[in-house]
Structure formats: structure tokens, C-alpha cells
Amino acid sequence: MWVMASRGGEGGRGEAHMEPMNAPLRRRNRRSTLVSAVWAVLVGATVSAAPFSLLVNGQPTPLDPGPLIVDGEVYLSADVLSHKLGIAVLPTKLTGMWVVSAYGTHVYIRANTTRYIRDGVESEAAHAPLMQGGQMQVPVSTLAANFPLQAKGPFAASLELTGPNATVQAVRQGPHPDYVRIVLDVSAPAPFYWEQSGDQLTVLVSGDPGATGGLFQAEGFADPLVPEMVQEPAAGGGTSIVLAHRCPTNALVFTLADPYRIVIDFPRRPPEQPGPPQAPEDLEYRKERPWVVHRLMTDRGLAVAYSVRLPVGQGGAQVRPALANGSVLGKASVSAMVAGAKAFAGINGGFYAVGGGPLGMLVIDGEWVKEPILGRTALGVMQSGSVQMGNVRFASTVTLPGAGTFAVNALNTGHTTGDQAVLYTRRWGASVADKGATTATRVMLSAAKEILVVNAKGDAMTIPEGGWVLSVVGPRAASVAKATVGGIAAVNLGTDPAWPGLRHALGGGPRLVANGRPYVTSSTEHFRADIAVGAAPRTAVGVLANGDVLLVAVDGRQAGYSVGMTLGELAQFLAKQGCRDAMNLDGGGSTTLVVDGRLVNRPSDGRSRSVSNALLGFLVPDKSVAGK
Numbered sequence: 315m316w317v318m319a320s321r322g323g324e325g326g327r328g329e330a331h332m333e334p335m336n337a338p339l340r341r342r343n344r345r346s347t348l349v350s351a352v353w354a355v356l357v358g359a360t361v362s363a364a365p366f367s368l369l370v371n372g373q374p375t376p377l378d379p380g381p382l383i384v385d386g387e388v389y390l391s392a393d394v395l396s397h398k399l400g401i402a403v404l405p406t407k408l409t410g411m412w413v414v415s416a417y418g419t420h421v422y423i424r425a426n427t428t429r430y431i432r433d434g435v436e437s438e439a440a441h442a443p444l445m446q447g448g449q450m451q452v453p454v455s456t457l458a459a460n461f462p463l464q465a466k467g468p469f470a471a472s473l474e475l476t477g478p479n480a481t482v483q484a485v486r487q488g489p490h491p492d493y494v495r496i497v498l499d500v501s502a503p504a505p506f507y508w509e510q511s512g513d514q515l516t517v518l519v520s521g522d523p524g525a526t527g528g529l530f531q532a533e534g535f536a537d538p539l540v541p542e543m544v545q546e547p548a549a550g551g552g553t554s555i556v557l558a559h560r561c562p563t564n565a566l567v568f569t570l571a572d573p574y575r576i577v578i579d580f581p582r583r584p585p586e587q588p589g590p591p592q593a594p595e596d597l598e599y600r601k602e603r604p605w606v607v608h609r610l611m612t613d614r615g616l617a618v619a620y621s622v623r624l625p626v627g628q629g630g631a632q633v634r635p636a637l638a639n640g641s642v643l644g645k646a647s648v649s650a651m652v653a654g655a656k657a658f659a660g661i662n663g664g665f666y667a668v669g670g671g672p673l674g675m676l677v678i679d680g681e682w683v684k685e686p687i688l689g690r691t692a693l694g695v696m697q698s699g700s701v702q703m704g705n706v707r708f709a710s711t712v713t714l715p716g717a718g719t720f721a722v723n724a725l726n727t728g729h730t731t732g733d734q735a736v737l738y739t740r741r742w743g744a745s746v747a748d749k750g751a752t753t754a755t756r757v758m759l760s761a762a763k764e765i766l767v768v769n770a771k772g773d774a775m776t777i778p779e780g781g782w783v784l785s786v787v788g789p790r791a792a793s794v795a796k797a798t799v800g801g802i803a804a805v806n807l808g809t810d811p812a813w814p815g816l817r818h819a820l821g822g823g824p825r826l827v828a829n830g831r832p833y834v835t836s837s838t839e840h841f842r843a844d845i846a847v848g849a850a851p852r853t854a855v856g857v858l859a860n861g862d863v864l865l866v867a868v869d870g871r872q873a874g875y876s877v878g879m880t881l882g883e884l885a886q887f888l889a890k891q892g893c894r895d896a897m898n899l900d901g902g903g904s905t906t907l908v909v910d911g912r913l914v915n916r917p918s919d920g921r922s923r924s925v926s927n928a929l930l931g932f933l934v935p936d937k938s939v940a941g942k
Contacts, residue, residue: 627861674821
């Protein structure tokens with residue numbers, strides 16, 4: 315057996331220290347038991363010295379030494395809660411405050427006080443948590459009041475806890491540069507037991523007696539750090555997952571909700587030694603740190619946001635979007651895009667398809683890369699340098715001599731409907747070869763818009779440097795085939811309403827602030843619930859009354875550090891910062907803010923994610939960033 319002592323860390327994972335329960339440790343436990351007994355006498359408590367059994371959904375789990383019992387109330391330590399029930403208990407950055415977390419529920423507690431906070435609501439517990447031997451001891455009654463657990467007892471030498479049963483629906487592996495992540499998708503927020511011993515980590519998920527746990531063939535175990543998984547029914551019900559690994563240090567185990575997941579991170583390297591303590595963050599702008607840290611208490615707990623103000627309205631800065639590797643199919647970190655463009659600051663940009671390009675408007679130096687979609691909010695930078703926001707739709711045409719004028723439906727994307735005209739540029743690649751559009755009629759246009767080739771067979775076609783390929787499927791294809799080779803086409807790309815003098819544009823959404831007031835347009839812009847609902851890491855851009863631009867990153871999904879924000883909370887925050895207009899950008903694991911060559915925030919993936927595009931800020935010589 316192993317025992318884990320956790321210290322606060324990012325992503326709800328904590329910074330853990332794992333020790334084998336060998337003879338020296340048993341001697342230490344005997345000393346700890348003696349100290350606990352003396353301490354218990356002082357507070358009128360008892361420590362069960364005899365073997366004590368914790369029954370979780372009917373399955374016995376020995377506790378030796380037994381738990382702390384005060385006035386008939388059983389207290390469970392952070393170690394027991396983590397390993398026997400899958401409930402994390404970690405210190406936060408607020409002095410004396412701890413967070414008890416499982417499957418998206420976060421309860422903030424302090425030792426020796428019966429008051430606690432859950433979802434922003436302060437409640438009164440029957441018993442106060444206690445600190446003993448450096449570990450937080452949590453009353454079982456508090457657990458039962460906030461998590462799906464029912465308690466019976468304590469009896470002479472046992473306590474019964476009943477929670478949801480679950481099946482393991484899938485096991486997934488996700489390799490990352492610094493760790494390998496194993497995700498167990500479970501059907502319910504069930505308690506689970508886990509231990510790490512030698513080169514194996516075992517997870518027992520509570521399930522119905524006799525249930526198989528949903529046996530399946532696991533896929534994706536290609537990384538040699540965690541090469542093998544064995545699954546089998548657990549004795550008495552539930553599922554046993556045994557992971558073989560070559561991890562040089564302890565794994566980090568935590569849970570997530572929506573959907574319910576058990577997450578296990580195996581670091582590739584031992585943890586680095588901590589550096590000297592840092593000065594506490596505050597809201598003061600300092601020239602040597604040209605960003606601001608905001609700490610706000612939400613209904614679910616603390617949310618940490620970072621912002622940098624660019625003096626665009628004062629002529630001291632400019633903003634423009636960037637496309638990863640210059641291609642709609644490219645991916646790169648925000649840090650790489652900032653460094654490559656020699657920008658001062660940058661945040662991740664609009665949404666993008668996992669296997670494709672940006673999902674929304676993208677214009678760079680007057681070059682159209684992607685069209686706006688669904689009338690969503692976009693940021694526009696004019697030739698004058700001024701910045702504005704609006705809901706725009708694609709209003710573009712191509713006129714071909716001999717064929718007529720045709721509305722263009724999309725830019726640099728594969729055909730997705732049976733009646734569609736798509737315009738391609740070199741941002742797509744060297745050629746167009748959409749196997750799903752074998753009936754397409756394609757027209758090659760030079761940089762001077764001369765019609766070079768007309769092909770009605772759907773053949774692959776080279777995209778000229780600086781030119782276009784128009785690909786049309788459906789009823790209009792026959793008319794397009796009549797285009798005259800050698801004729802000069804007209805390509806008119808624009809928006810409705812029109813944005814005259816547009817130089818750059820970046821699509822995102824939904825709108826968060828309009829005319830200085832919160833104004834969230836998730837429904838009208840057709841955003842799915844996974845973006846529109848709930849708290850998450852968020853990225854946003856705002857335009858202040860004087861024309862300055864505010865880049866904002868909100869960290870989230872990291873218990874004990876930052877829980878993230880809802881879109882409504884983000885809108886309120888941006889309005890309070892003085893934004894006249896503001897919009898949401900891609901968030902979640904994509905949320906990244908880089909300033910002056912430094913990654914400022916803490917991405918929820920544990921590292922910077924490679925993304926499709928970014929919004930960059932550049933300082934004009936002899937000007938400075940306005941930090942307030």
C-alpha cells in the first residue's frame with residue numbers, strides 16, 4: 315500500500331508526495347497514533363486504535379489507525395478521502411482555507427469553524443473540520459451534506475458510506491509533453507479507491523454487485539510511459555482498472571464533471587524543486603510586470619483572471635490576428651505565434667475545428683482567410699487602427715465572364731452541402747482535391763483574376779500564388795462551367811453590414827458587453843451548451859471607451875486555484891473593467907495569455923495548447939502599455 319500527502323497545485327491535481335507503507339512508515343504511524351491520542355484527550359476526542367473498517371457501498375476498507383471520533387462524529391483525513399473515496403482535500407492559496415472536491419463539487423472549509431462555502435452560498439455545518447498531524451480532518455456529516463453519500467454509524471469498529479454505483483464506459487490515453495493523462499469515463503459520480511504500488515496503479519470504481527463494469531477493448535495506449543491497461547470485474551461489484559506504468563514519480567488523481575471522469579496524470583519527470591517564494595499577486599500595475607492579476611470570488615469559489623491593456627486608442631499599440639504556420643490547417647502555441655511575429659502580447663483567438671481550420675471570420679492585412687459564420691460577433695480593425703465589434707454575415711460574390719455572378723458561401727474549407735460555392739487561397743494549401751466533391755466545377759483565377767482553367771470533372775486543381783480556385787457543387791455548377799478562359803473575373807469579399815476600410819478581423823463570440831453593459835448573446839449566435847453554460851477557462855477581448863484594447867484570460871478547472879467563470883460572470887467582469895464592447899474567444903484548454911515573452915496564466919491542460927489562431931498586440935515605438 316501507498317499513502318499520499320497532497321499539497322495545493324493546479325488543475326485539481328495537487329502536488330503530491332507518495333511513500334511506501336514499509337516498516338519505517340509503520341513506526342512513524344505508531345508515533346503519530348500516540349501523538350493523536352494525546353491530542354484527542356486535550357479536545358475530548360477519541361482515536362480508534364483498534365482496526366476500523368470503512369464500508370463503501372458494502373465493500374470493507376480497513377483503516378489502521380482508525381479515524382478520529384469527536385462526540386460521536388467520525389472525521390476522515392485527507393489521505394483517506396483521496397484514496398478510499400476519490401475526494402480531494404487540498405489547501406488553497408487563501409490562508410487557512412481548504413477545498414474538498416469531487417466531480418465538479420467544491421466545498422471550501424477552514425479548521426475549527428463550522429461555516430463553509432459551496433457554490434457561493436455560506437452554510438453552517440454540525441461539526442467543524444479539525445487539523446491534526448498536518449492533515450485536514452473532515453466531518454462525515456459535512457461530506458454527506460454536500461456529496462452524494464449517505465452515512466450509517468459509527469458502529470463499534472465500522473462506518474458505512476453509500477454512494478452512487480457506476481460503470482466505466484471508456485478508458486482514454488492522452489499523451490502530453492510533460493505527462494500522460496488517463497481518463498476513465500464513468501456513468502455516475504461514484505466513490506472509488508486507488509493506490510500506486512511499484513509500476514502499477516490500481517483504481518477500483520464502485521459498481522453494482524455482479525456488474526461487469528462494461529468490459530470493452532481499450533484503445534490508444536501507445537505511449538510507453540503507460541503502455542498497458544487491464545480491466546476486470548471487481549470482487550463484490552464494480553470495475554478494477556490496473557495501469558502498468560514507468561512513471562518516475564507519483565501519479566496525480568482527480569475528478570471532473572460534465573461528463574463524469576476520473577483523471578490520472580503520470581508525470582514524465584520528477585517534480586522540480588520549488589524556487590524562492592514569490593511576492594503575493596495584487597491588482598497593482600507595475601512596469602516590470604505589465605499585466606494585472608484579478609482574484610474574484612464567484613458562486614463556486616475563487617476565479618483568477620489576467621489582463622493586459624494595450625493603448626490602441628492612444629496610438630501606442632496595434633492589434634491584429636495571426637494564423638498558425640500561415641495555414642488554415644496549421645496549429646501552434648500562442649507563445650510561438652507571439653515570438654514569430656515579434657509581438658508584445660497575445661491571446662488565443664477564435665474557435666477552430668479539431669481537424670480543420672478556424673471557425674469564424676479571419677482577415678489578415680486585407681487578405682480574407684475565413685468567412686464569418688452564423689452571424690457571430692467579430693472584432694474588426696480598420697485601416698485607421700481603430701477597433702470595433704459587430705455581428706456580421708458573409709456577403710461575397712465572384713463574377714465570371716461568360717457565366718455570371720455567383721454568391722460565395724465559404725472560404726478555405728471542404729464542401730459541406732450539396733449546393734455550395736467555396737473560394738480557396740494558398741492559405742488552404744497548394745491545391746484543391748476534395749474527394750467528396752467529384753462533381754464540382756472548378757475555376758482557377760490568377761493573382762490578376764484572369765480565368766486560367768475551367769474544369770467540370772471535380773479534378774484536383776493547383777491554387778496559383780496570390781490567386782484563387784472557385785469550387786462549386788450543386789445546381790450552379792453547370793453555369794460556372796460556362797466561364798470564359800482568359801476573361802477577367804471580379805472577386806468581391808465583404809460583410810453585411812459592410813465594414814469599409816477593414817484591415818484585420820477575428821471572429822469569436824458570443825458578445826459579452828455592448829455599450830458598456832453586459833450583453834451575452836449565446837442563444838442568438840447559436841453556441842452549444844458546452845460553451846454557453848457553466849464555468850470554464852475563458853479568453854476574451856474588450857474595447858474600452860477610449861479605444862484601448864484589453865486582452866483577458868481567466869483560468870479554470872483547477873480546484874484550489876481557479877474555478878473559471880461563466881459567460882455571465884465574464885461579461886460583468888469586463889463591464890467593470892470599463893469595456894465599451896467585449897466578446898468571448900475560444901476557451902477551455904486553449905485559454906492562453908502571453909506578455910513580453912512570458913506565459914502569464916496557467917492553462918488547464920498543464921501546458922500551452924497548440925491552437926489555430928491568435929490575437930496579437932504590438933507596441934508602437936516610444937510608446938508604453940497602459941497598465942491601468
